[in-house]
Amino acid sequence: TKSVLEHIKKVSEKGIKLLAILLDPDKTTIKEIPAISKRIEKLKADFIFVGGSLIENGITDLFVKSLKQHTKIPIVLFPGDYTQVTNNADALLFLSLLSGRNPEYLIEQQIKSVPFLKNSTLEIIPTGYILIDGGTNSSVLKVSKTTAISQNDIQLAVDTAVAGMYKGKQLIYLEAGSGAKTVVNEKLISEVKKNISIPLIVGGGIKTKEQLKAAYNNGADLVVIGTAFENNIDL
């Protein structure tokens, strides 16, 4: 299998934009997977992200196994905690919640995941995860007990992303939170993009074609859509 990170890097260097559909095993049942896989294939999504903040232990593994039977689109884990790591996916976003100051999500969870990763064939992708205020108390804020960076604090968002890059992250993910009222603003996306030389992921609350285009035009290499897909909104 080809490397997910290499693919993102190569494609983004050419200015080609990527799409990931986010499935949360807490919100989607295994029964729905055949139909959902068809919808994702139709959209020609580049990746399926699987993860969430509140998934019961063991569910992700079954969920990914079933997805694998229905689609060849690479599956990338986007875990809310270490229990969501399963060897059946293709890659893992090894997240550090850089906008937060909770050691649990900066290093503890990462340490706890090591026994699961030792013999795994998952491609591990160091990812700087940065929460931007999306106007809702999103589950990721609640679970991580952290605060998001204000949409107006562009300098802090930029410096956080650049620090992440210097720390060796291979991707930066700007997150407004699932179901966000306010998407990450254009200026913030473009300033972050201007200051990093690694690919940029943007997600949270995107539900119109305009928002999707704005994210891409301002520098997102990969956009993640979860809620709008769940709600069958045609982008």
Ligand code: 1GP
């Ligand atoms: C959440 O960025 C993703 O982690 C996607 O958010 O569910 O609002 O599309 P939505």
